[in-house]
Amino acid sequence: MGKSPRWSNASASCRLEWRPSRWLVAAILMLALLGALSLVVSEMPRAWAWPLAAAALAYGGAKARHEARKPAQAWFWPGDGRPATADGVAARDVAVAWRGPLAFVRWRDAAGRWRRQSWWPDTLPAARRRELRLAAASVRASRSAASMAP
Incomplete structure (x- = not known):
């Protein structure tokens, strides 16, 4: 044996x-874009929808940049x-x-x-x-x- x-x-x-994950950064950017798009196509008055959509895009872009720059x-x-x-x-x-x-x-x-x-x-x-x-x-x-x- x-x-x-x-x-x-x-x-x-x-x-x-x-x-940092590229997929996570892309997901954050996609959510920001979809959030802005949903504000624009909603029945919210245009005077409110466009500035809020721009704010959603700016906030999402800042969060994605913050995530991408982590050491x-x-x-x-x-x-x-x-x-x-x-x-x-x-x-x-x-x-x-x-x-x-x-x-x-x-x-x-x-x-x-x-x-x-x-x-x-x-x-x-x-x-x-x-x-x-x-x-x-x-x-x-x-x-x-x-x-x-x-």
Whole structure:
């Protein structure tokens, strides 16, 4: 009988770069355009509809520009029970949530403020999504918690 296969005891580590999603920027612009169009074709008086439509387009354009100009961020999940890091700074209370192909990360920064980011499919391909899933699961499994109810 042959030797049994070697199983790795090492947890999965993961390095990712977050960057703004082009799909999200396009979706924001599309919503701004559709909002402006809906104001124009509504039964609102034209004296109100056109300025509000222009305001909706300007606000949507500003939000899309703000999203597109966010700086890239380097993430590292060590996979050995240590906390994840964002740009080299330890991220506390990291939680990864999934909605289909979208990954949402929530964490506390060094100042204690909650931060949030999302990876869209255009910024996180399927192979990297699997890596993130494994790394986030290993962090969750390695947290020390009571094993029995009080």
